[in-house]
Amino acid sequence: MAEPSNMAEPSNMAEPSNMAEPSNMADVILECRGVNKAYGAVRAVNDVSLELRAGEVLGLVGPNGAGKTTLVDLIGGEQRPDSGAITALGRPLAGAPSRRARVNGLARTFQHPQVALDLTARENMLVGLAGPSLATLSGQLRELAAGIVGAGSRIERDAARGEVERVAAALGLKDIERECRELTLGELRLVEVGRALLTRPALMLLDEPFAGSDAHGVAGIRSAIAEILRNGCGVILVDHNVDIVASLAHRIALLNLGAKVFDGDPKACLASPEMQAVYFGEREAA
């Protein structure tokens, strides 16, 4: 996909927002109340409160060191907050990432795709489908026996057969029998989204899905987000490409130095003095 000359506008420039507005009556699927996290003297997340509704895309933006990654880890369960509350579907988010996925319907992708490169795309996505059945010890033992006998696996029941292929097709992923080491970065990200979708989440966390992607990769993720919304999930989209996030999100939360400095309409956010200050620095007395 060689552009004639890289001086030309890349074709993926921000198109006008075409996301369907979420019904504001939808229930709140994620709520952060006064969340704090500090490492020694550094306050990585500083009294952040935000919420997310089903079918809504919340953009989370801000420069490096603004606290985005820490907030994502707090929600995902990789880190524990010092204070404040994070609740999903009304239940407090607690415990290991696996418990949060099981109890609160939380799924996520990773900035550097966490995909087993020696397995095929189908097998990697199958792990998502297998999530509910392998969530408990008894489930694992049942699947172990079914695996040996070669029959009786809940995951491979007729209803599930073809589920992986359907989600892959919906995301535009072709030939999922290829080993993931042969896939492009954009395709790997689609595998992660597919794996996450197959756990039937209520909330999807996308961590810098555009980083290092070419225009084709970016387009792939844009259509993937539409597919996620068709599944009724809420999406938290974390990325540096503010222009693309603005074109996809219903709302944007701007973080700077650990604090939420803006939360509202994407267009308003782009034109806001806070965004101006964060991305262009205070006007110097030239």
Next chain:
Amino acid sequence: MRQGGSAWVEPIVTLALAIAAMAAVHGSPYLEAVALLTCTYAFIALGMYLPFIMGGALSMAYNAYLGVGAYALALIAGRSDWDLAWSLPIGMLIAAATAVLLGFATRRLSGFYLAAVTLLFGIAFTTWLVDAESVTGGSGGLQGLRVPVFAGRPLSNSTLVMLTILAVWIVALALSRLRNSPFGVAVRARRRAAIAVESCGIPVSTLTLVSLGLGAAVSSVGGSLFAVANHAILPESFAVDLVFLCIFMPLLGGQDRPWGAVLGAILVVTFTFQLTFFKETGSLFFSLAVLLVLVIAPRGVLGYVLIGLQKLWKGTRGGETRHG
């Protein structure tokens, strides 16, 4: 997840090979002894296949699980009149419990730390075998084990060999099926993307403990077999260097299928005991072969054999690709 006709090729071909092996060794006491030793090693290597080759958890206490299987049989044989067949489930249970407890105690460890602690456990186990005179018969081990009874008559060596080769075939086939089942896929995904498996709601620590337990149980069967075949056991037979041999079997044989572990066992016994040419240098040649495979040919012997067969198969079938 099977691909039509080809699902039956694997069991049929491997069963045929197993039967061929039975026929080849039948009647010659020396070959039968070599076959029994190979099967013992195969059981340990197959026991490591699930947690280590598939799951990536290099726990190195497999000499202990082998020892548990062997001493369980020896104690039942020597100190009770139960049918020796009971030693299999008992040995497997104790080995699985040991593996799960050790796995739980080391759940936060990985890589070098996990390898070091489990190796130390293996060394401590061998020391305990010599130290706990009352239980294990100390350095003299346990001698004169009674011959098991099978279908009314004492089990002859030839029958034992056939049953054992069949058992290895069953375990390897079961693991091969398991490898492609959802459970197996989750374990294989854990090796390089544990965070992703965790984020799908699957507690990785439980997955590891289940794998370790099953692996230890399979290895303990090898121990029971070893005790029956030799009618006596000594602590030295369960020293830690056995573990090194067994780690390298699936690597040399081929990681992509459990049959690689069985082939690895055959290669090890051939290098270290069988060929007079190697005599003293057997293990050295084997260890250098392992290094060569690790650096240059990671798919191992079986891996490249299968690639060759596939090319051949594709060649004859006019280029239509077939996934084995």
Next chain:
Amino acid sequence: MPSQLFVSIVEIGCFFALIALGYLIVLYGAGFFHFALGPYAMFSALGAAYWVTASEWPLWVAVVAGVAAAVALSVVTELLVVRPIEKRVRGEELPSLIAVVATLFAVSQLAGTVFGRKPFPGQPWMDFEDPIEWGEAVIGGQTVIIVGVTLAIFILLAAWLRWSRYGQWLRAVGENQEAARTLGFPVARIRLAAFAVGGLIAGIAGPLFSPKAGVNFESGLSYSLFGFIALVMGGTGSIWAPLAGGLILAALQIAASYLFGSPSLNYATLIAAALFFAFRPEGLFARRVRH
């Protein structure tokens, strides 16, 4: 505890400390626990003993040859085994762990094949006609040599890390490998130097200690394991941490065997390792820097 045991604590402690120091240097240079250091020490000790007894070489020539062999083995391991595997599988720990475990096994088999599979007594470097008395304990020539050489190695190495070009670069890479790579340090050559120095230290430790305990082709495994635990106990915070770790592990092992009989040495080591790995993996002298 009889004071003679303190002497053996110091002797064994120095040996563990040297192996742990070898681990630390390779950890600095390559960010990697070099599990094959034990067999290098064994190979050097076994080689020296074999060349003196079987080939009648003078002691010094045999020891130097042993040390040279250890350095060569360590360098070959990096160039032919670890580096190609790490290049193929970037950022995964298991393949390089398997590589060094395979190397550990291969070097042991090599020694067994070349020098034979029966144990050898080590050749003492120096004997006193009338050993020093210290309380009821008796301190022989070899003990003094062990302590002296160990301290000399620690001091020389500290100076090398402090003043020499490669020594400073090694500390820098150990401190922040990403920075060293970004700034264009010759990371590959620094890694090789670390492997060579690690091999050198292990190569000296082998024949230094073997007069006290003898050596056979299978000793390498326990040298590697105990050296690794001494490193973890001591921590990686300073060049002297391995010395502390080695002495503590030796004291623990000797106290356990004195109090509960020799089998308990392995039990005590297992329990100590499990506790340290679980609760204090960064060791006693951890790295602390204000971020």
Next chain:
Amino acid sequence: MSTGLEVQGLTVRYGKALALDNVSFTAQAAAITAMVGPNGAGKSSCLNAIYGGVASSGALLLDGQDLSKLTAMQRARQGVALVPQGRQLFMRMSVRENLEVMARLLGLGEAEIDAGLDRFPVLRQRARQYAGVLSGGEQQMLAVSRALMGKPRLLLLDEMVTGLAPLIVRELIATAVRMAAEGVTVIVAEPSIGAVRSHTTRGLVMLRGWIVAEETGGDALEAAYQKHMGMAA
């Protein structure tokens, strides 16, 4: 002195990720070229690729001499200097040792190390302390002094002033301006143009591994940047 740097078709990949996609530009000598763009736009990949710490493909001509065949150490000895993003200091080594390890990389001696300590007074005062105990601004001065030890022809400054107090920002920018005045080719990469607006001759806007705009003068550069970020008023 230097006539400038010419970059042709520079591409950087980290595994499958495309960080820099076939980028070409020129930076004049004795001038400051500013490179602006959000995090992840490829600015650091570009400067690291020019310095050589990161593998890349494409041609790099400094005063007509092609650097792309040289290792980073060789380029540094040819007068390419980098103040990396995040400073990349050795925290548990002293201020002097941080200069020493670099001096030895460049094949320099005690004279250059002493000159390095004297470039900013705080470095001489705290020469024996660990770099980790210095404040952010002081650490940045150490990183800058480290880069200037080899009397560079090409100076690459990667987010040198981000997050620092205005007083220190002014001092560091003054140093950059002074180097440019002495004929050095200076390239400054910053997420926001604020600090270098008035000193910029040529400017590039980078987005997703591309150069999407090339302007002359700081104000034109900022306007182009705002437009591409969809923030034009």
